[in-house]
Amino acid sequence: MKIRIEKASCAGNARCAAVSEELFPLNEDGYIAVDKVDVPEGKEQLARRGARACPERIIFIEEE
Amino acid sequence: MSATMSPAVPKPDHVADAAVYDFDMFADPAYVADPHKRILDLVKNAPPVFWTPRNGGHWMIMSHEANFAAARDIETFSSNFIPKERLAAMQAQMPRHLPMPLPINVDPPDHTKYRAPLQKVFSPKTINGLKDSIRELAGQLIDKIKADGKCDFMTSVAEPLPVVVFLKMLGLPLERMEEYREIVSQHLSDPTPNPIDSIKKLWRIVDSIKDTLEERRVNPQDDIISMLWKTEIDGQPMTMADMENYSVVLFIAGLDTVMNGIGHGVRYLATDLPLQDRLRQNPELVGEASEEMLRRFTFTVPPRIIGKDAVFNGLEMKKGERAMLFLPAADLDAKAFANPDTYNLDRENKTHIAFNAGVHRCLGSHLARVELQVCYEEMLARLPRFRLDPANPPTFHCGHVVGVSSLHLVWDT
Ligand code: HEM
Numbered sequence: 001m002k003i004r005i006e007k008a009s010c011a012g013n014a015r016c017a018a019v020s021e022e023l024f025p026l027n028e029d030g031y032i033a034v035d036k037v038d039v040p041e042g043k044e045q046l047a048r049r050g051a052r053a054c055p056e057r058i059i060f061i062e063e064e
Numbered sequence: 065m066s067a068t069m070s071p072a073v074p075k076p077d078h079v080a081d082a083a084v085y086d087f088d089m090f091a092d093p094a095y096v097a098d099p100h101k102r103i104l105d106l107v108k109n110a111p112p113v114f115w116t117p118r119n120g121g122h123w124m125i126m127s128h129e130a131n132f133a134a135a136r137d138i139e140t141f142s143s144n145f146i147p148k149e150r151l152a153a154m155q156a157q158m159p160r161h162l163p164m165p166l167p168i169n170v171d172p173p174d175h176t177k178y179r180a181p182l183q184k185v186f187s188p189k190t191i192n193g194l195k196d197s198i199r200e201l202a203g204q205l206i207d208k209i210k211a212d213g214k215c216d217f218m219t220s221v222a223e224p225l226p227v228v229v230f231l232k233m234l235g236l237p238l239e240r241m242e243e244y245r246e247i248v249s250q251h252l253s254d255p256t257p258n259p260i261d262s263i264k265k266l267w268r269i270v271d272s273i274k275d276t277l278e279e280r281r282v283n284p285q286d287d288i289i290s291m292l293w294k295t296e297i298d299g300q301p302m303t304m305a306d307m308e309n310y311s312v313v314l315f316i317a318g319l320d321t322v323m324n325g326i327g328h329g330v331r332y333l334a335t336d337l338p339l340q341d342r343l344r345q346n347p348e349l350v351g352e353a354s355e356e357m358l359r360r361f362t363f364t365v366p367p368r369i370i371g372k373d374a375v376f377n378g379l380e381m382k383k384g385e386r387a388m389l390f391l392p393a394a395d396l397d398a399k400a401f402a403n404p405d406t407y408n409l410d411r412e413n414k415t416h417i418a419f420n421a422g423v424h425r426c427l428g429s430h431l432a433r434v435e436l437q438v439c440y441e442e443m444l445a446r447l448p449r450f451r452l453d454p455a456n457p458p459t460f461h462c463g464h465v466v467g468v469s470s471l472h473l474v475w476d477t
Contacts, residue, residue, distance in 0.1 A: 012335060
């Protein structure tokens with residue numbers, strides 16, 4: 001599974017990281033540090049929940 | 065709080081009749097009596113965006129979609145209420161620095177510049193480091209009332225907790241807590257003051273902090289004030305004026321909000337004993353419970369000024385008009401949340417906008433989340449089932465913060 005994040009629009013809610021800090025790492029200011037995530041096998045459900053938790057709606061599942 | 069409705073002003077020509085809905089966001093009697101009940105009624109019966117003739121006439125942005133769009137459209141929905149030139153002219157008339165609640169009242173690019181130094185201090189990582197000390201403070205406040213079997217929750221816990229957290233974070237002397245509580249209550253006592261009174265209140269906040277600001281400049285400690293002194297704004301060293309601005313914004317944005325958020329949450333908990341039982345048995349659910357509390361009882365109403373003539377949601381808006389991002393309605397919108405009036409701990413989608421969205425997203429949201437969650441956890445752990453005191457129902461006040469004025473609880477001892 002691959003995830004794309006519109007990093008420039010991140011507002012620092014950190015809700016994705018509240019679901020999984022490992023999948024959605026934050027920078028020192030608390031904003032998303034990456035614009036792509038290669039989801040390891042077995043973490044798909046967590047990744048989907050992290051994407052849905054974003055109030056800014058900027059986390060997209062590109063490939064199931 | 066007594067509430068007198070403001071007079072209705074005539075509707076401007078460009079506002080269609082169908083876009084008008086009469087609602088006084090400070091004094092509507094049903095709203096002040098039980099705010100979120102009235103908000104549910106508005107969500108059902110008022111248009112998704114409307115113009116109200118009260119309080120000088122202004123737009124109300126109601127639906128989730130419209131609020132989401134408005135928070136991102138900063139050219140139309142500007143936070144820059146006073147243009148820079150006018151501010152400079154005002155400052156020239158003043159005997160001393162006029163503190164500005166930066167970055168809340170400016171648009172990018174200035175917004176980015178003034179927000180940057182605060183980001184790290186309020187990041188999830190820094191805030192998590194404070195969790196234990198916040199828990200200790202909350203525990204102390206609750207233990208003090210435990211044997212009484214009753215309390216006014218607002219004065220005994222909800223109000224002092226964010227004040228002591230604020231003093232601790234900024235490195236201000238805790239012995240001066242009563243003085244700060246007094247300033248907070250004075251600050252809140254008049255929700256629509258005249259401009260001179262508001263400036264005097266800001267000066268009073270600065271006066272109470274200034275000696276510590278000066279002291280930390282030369283003797284840095286492990287606190288926010290010392291950290292900020294070491295930061296730069298856009299490559300320039302921090303000045304006393306910058307520090308006054310930041311002190312004021314943290315004071316205004318971080319005390320009243322947390323206090324009322326806790327108030328709404330605990331009021332709900334006091335009415336839902338099965339939820340209390342479930343959370344006492346499963347304390348790991350309190351974080352989720354706190355999120356659903358924020359959604360169900362979203363309580364802040366950020367103002368905007370229309371920055372350019374625009375058509376929004378099919379409605380013509382003119383530069384200089386005012387608009388309210390009525391976030392409490394957005395989070396009760398059935399299009400965004402199924403059965404929005406139900407408090408549902410198991411709701412999967414709790415992506416509320418209680419902290420707004422877009423560039424002004426609450427800087428203190430991580431701190432606020434910790435304070436709310438820890439306070440609920442400690443209330444549930446330290447007190448048995450608590451209920452509303454039937455003889456003293458809760459009272460509320462409304463405005464940019466929809467708040468709980470008194471909340472009398474009872475429990476068995
Ligand atoms: C439950 C408690 C809180 C709620 C519901 C809340 C809500 C909000 C909202 C809705 C905004 C956006 C305002 C706008 O769009 O104009 C905001 C901004 C802000 N909040 Fe909070 N807040 C809370 C607690 C705090 C705390 C504890 C602090 C800091 C100590 C804080 C500091 C700020 C600051 C500095 C801003 C301005 C951010 C900017 O303009 O970029 N807030 N808050």
